[in-house]
Amino acid sequence: MGDFNQSVILEAIRQADDGLSRTELVAATGLSAQTVTNITRRLLGDGFIREAERRINGPGKPRVTLRLIADSRFSVGVHLDPAVMTFVLLDLSGAVVRRMSVRTPAKEPRLIIESMAATIEALIAGSGVDRTLIAGVGVAAPGPLDTQKGTVIDPPKLLGWHRVPLRAVLAEATGLRVVLEKDTTSAAVGELWKRRGSADDSFVFVYLGTGIGAALARDGEAVRGSTHNIGEIGHIIVDPQGPSCTCGLRGCVEVVCTPEAIVERAERAGVFQDDREGSDAAAVDVRFSELCDRSAAGEEQAREVLRQAAEHLAVLTAALTNMLDVDRVVVGGPFWARFSEIALDVIPGSLERASATRALRSLPVAGTVVGDDVGAVGAGCVVLDSLLSPRASDLLLDD
Amino acid sequence: MGDFNQSVILEAIRQADDGLSRTELVAATGLSAQTVTNITRRLLGDGFIREAERRINGPGKPRVTLRLIADSRFSVGVHLDPAVMTFVLLDLSGAVVRRMSVRTPAKEPRLIIESMAATIEALIAGSGVDRTLIAGVGVAAPGPLDTQKGTVIDPPKLLGWHRVPLRAVLAEATGLRVVLEKDTTSAAVGELWKRRGSADDSFVFVYLGTGIGAALARDGEAVRGSTHNIGEIGHIIVDPQGPSCTCGLRGCVEVVCTPEAIVERAERAGVFQDDREGSDAAAVDVRFSELCDRSAAGEEQAREVLRQAAEHLAVLTAALTNMLDVDRVVVGGPFWARFSEIALDVIPGSLERASATRALRSLPVAGTVVGDDVGAVGAGCVVLDSLLSPRASDLLLDD
Incomplete structure (x- = not known):
């Protein structure tokens, strides 16, 4: 159990903005004072942590604060x-x-x-x-x-x-x-790292990359599934009137919600005058940016395509939260920032209406705190x- | 931790078909011999367990087998x-x-x-x-x-x-x-109880009642979600050409896969000559049985309605397994037994084709070992x- 306890102590020190004393570590981890002393001695020796200031809290010995050495x-x-x-x-x-x-x-x-x-x-x-x-x-x-x-x-x-x-x-x-x-x-x-998640943090992460995927956190930890492939949601149907899909059905996330699908919808709607240069992921990326820029500039047709896309993402999000029963929704990925304004205007309301637990709680929707990367x-x-x-x-x- | 350790010991004894000796309990639970002795003394006193036969395994003292008293x-x-x-x-x-x-x-x-x-x-x-x-x-x-x-x-x-x-x-x-x-x-x-599930058992349970729902087991335990409402899957779309739903979309599980929806489809297809007597859940139950009986008797139209229903359930099952990444699918509930033959003929193949992890493993589909109740x-x-x-x-x- 030595390595496990060492991890527990390191994680506790990392999560405390102001560092922790050995006494505080005993309280935070439930480990014995002797175990904390032994492990912190080892961590000091390995250069993972350092002794910082001494603090005086009432009577008794001053306590030495232990801090992570970030560049170790x-x-x-x-x-x-x-x-x-x-x-x-x-x-x-x-x-x-x-x-x-x-x-x-x-x-x-x-x-x-x-x-x-x-x-x-x-x-x-x-x-x-x-x-x-x-x-x-x-x-x-x-x-x-x-x-x-x-x-x-x-x-x-x-x-x-x-x-x-x-x-x-x-x-x-x-x-x-x-x-x-x-x-x-x-x-x-x-x-989870950036939020220094609480032990009961639970969310579904809707990820907008070249493809669309989901991830799940429960009890403050990422859930990976039995083959580490949790969150393959590309063939959940979100638009019964949508385009045909290779899976044999129509309106799947894969052919409705991906940046490529959104760009294609804008092209069909006549948002762009000229043909797309190339059909690769990079060309889609350029066009997606242009679509978002035009919408932000007030072009109604462009805005309508993005609102539609946000509604479809709301259908997906409702399917996920109703299945998974988590406390919040996080959205992110390389295509998120450009799209976030409209998405955050549309998704929370639609999700509220479709939530099976709306009588019990509301479901906050927010962009990731980590950003594009x-x-x-x-x-x-x-x-x-x-x-x-x-x-x-x-x-x-x-x- | 006393109650927790007591639970661990009782559960270990329950799961062992042939009972366990104190020595075996120490090995199975990781608790100390003294703790096992103390707790088993208490459990004997409370009448939860009894001392059964003595077994001789090689040299040393014979071991007394402890068994659950089922009627305690x-x-x-x-x-x-x-x-x-x-x-x-x-x-x-x-x-x-x-x-x-x-x-x-x-x-x-x-x-x-x-x-x-x-x-x-x-x-x-x-x-x-x-x-x-x-x-x-x-x-x-x-x-x-x-x-x-x-x-x-x-x-x-x-x-x-x-x-x-x-x-x-x-x-x-x-x-x-x-x-x-x-x-x-x-x-x-x-x-999980009936299977005495292994510690890594993971499955999605697709439940066929008057409504359709799902449940999830991971690491040998039921996952309940943050409000204990996991598995509300009634509005996952499984048939883009399906009937309209109160949610504003069409082809949701709720209006396609429920026994009532299946019976209505059979009625539209002309399987039944006469009108249904009453529109309540009991009348649906009677008609659903009749539909299954006619299919079993070789009536092609009835069989086709049930095959369609099984295909729609396969779409749902694929959405769930691709999202959740579990090892197997269990199906059950009050409407399962009548429907199981056709469902087990259709679902496994469709699921295999739609599985995101088909390159890694196949996904067994089976009826619950517990039965209708x-x-x-x-x-x-x-x-x-x-x-x-x-x-x-x-x-x-x-x-």
Whole structure:
């Protein structure tokens, strides 16, 4: 139990803004004074924590505050989106030390992974951080994943990716420990870290990337599901009049709510005069931005397309919250910020009307507190989790 | 921790078909020999367990096997379905000692609860069980519920039920402790009891009652959600061409998959010559049976309606398993047995094709091992859980 108790103590110190004394740690963790003394001695020796100021609280000995040494360890978080790859270097407190992003090259998977490795090297080199202090690389990738083998199976939006051994190839290329996590679950982990979630925090995270996914947090922890593929919601039907889907039905999230589907709807509605340049994820990204800009500038047709999209997302969100019975909804991902104003105008009201528990409580809807890089930041937090937190994700790196 | 450890030991003894010796209990629970000795002495004194045969395993002292005394405590489980109320008396092993069922009277809620109380008295009296040995009554009711207040809020299929204080009224009428649980979650608890689930058992339970609901088990325990209303899936769309729904969309589970919706589809298809007698839940029940009988007798039109219904349930099941990432699907509820043959012919194949994790594993689909009374049996198990198991549901009875 030694490592587990060490994680409990480190996590308690991390979560306390003002640090904690040994006496406070005993109260916070329920561990014995002797155990706290032994473990904090070890953590001081390893340079994870330091003794800060002495505080006097009434009579008795002054108490020495223990604080995390944020720059004692680091992690790299990578978000692999079909349109863009985002890289962050996090310190042990979860703060972003350095950030980079590059367009995802339209190449075969192994070349993309090589480009990923090169950017990771540039990120580390440019930060001036000692490479030996980097605990590992977390990669957030679209599911489904085989997390046991560390492979990306066949995400609908990553063309040409079939059972790509991303973890092994990237570990080989960087010499660093690599952990693979779903982009959506990474985002939920990032949200939990940033909020320093209370023990009963429960939310569904609706993730707007090139594809749409969901993640789940319950009791202050990310729920991953039995194959770590929780949240594959692409074929929930949200618009019975919507376009046909490859699954044989129509109006699925996949063909209604994705940025590509929204852009196509705007094109059909005549929002754009000219044809789209290219059909790849990057071209969709450009058009989606333009659509949001035009809506913000007051163009009614553009605004109507986005309002429709928000209504469809509300149908999805209601299906998820009614199924999952969580306390709140968090939305985020690379397409969120541009779309958030209209979405936050539409979704809460629609959700309230459709909520099976409206007689008991209302369901707050909010954008992630982490921002646009939530996938990458969350992937870095998954690595830090394995150092700090007494959580199931500890097991992730040990296979 | 005394009560918690006692629960751990009782649960371990319950789950072991052949009983357990004190030495085996130490190995199974991780508790100290002294703690096991103290707690088992108390349990022997209270009459929950008994010393059975002595076994000789190699050298050393013979080991005394400890067994649960099944008739030391009992619970009552009630399933309130709009069509029928089912009552079971369970012993401490979870076995059904006695069973009764009555048509749910078409009366106002308080009169229904009085009828419920009267049947509970008849059940107990007819069993010959000493009333003081009954630990409580578990009631499985359609959601949404306010489990804190013990009220049934406004289930779509229970007409006239608005914030009915079922728990308080029934406790007053019977003088017994009453716990209220969703019918779907009760069913999942029943399944977990009967299977003596392994610690990593995870499944979604698709429940076919007058309404359709779902429940979730993860890590061998029922997941209840933050308001105990998990699994409200009535407005997930499964048939984009389906009938309009009160929610403003069309083709929801509520208007496609319920027995009433299936019967209506059969009526539109001309399966029945005459009009239905009455529009209540009981009349639907009769027609649903007739539809299944005709299908079994080879009537093609009847069979086609049921195959369609099974396909729609497969769409629902795929939405749930892709979202939840569980290991298997369990189906049950009062309408399951009649429908199971066709459903088990259709659902597994459709689910396999629609599963996001089909590259990783297949998803078994099976009827509940508990049978038709799974809601009532599960409700009784919720009460036994509070006596035996170190689980979250311990808290249910203490409010």
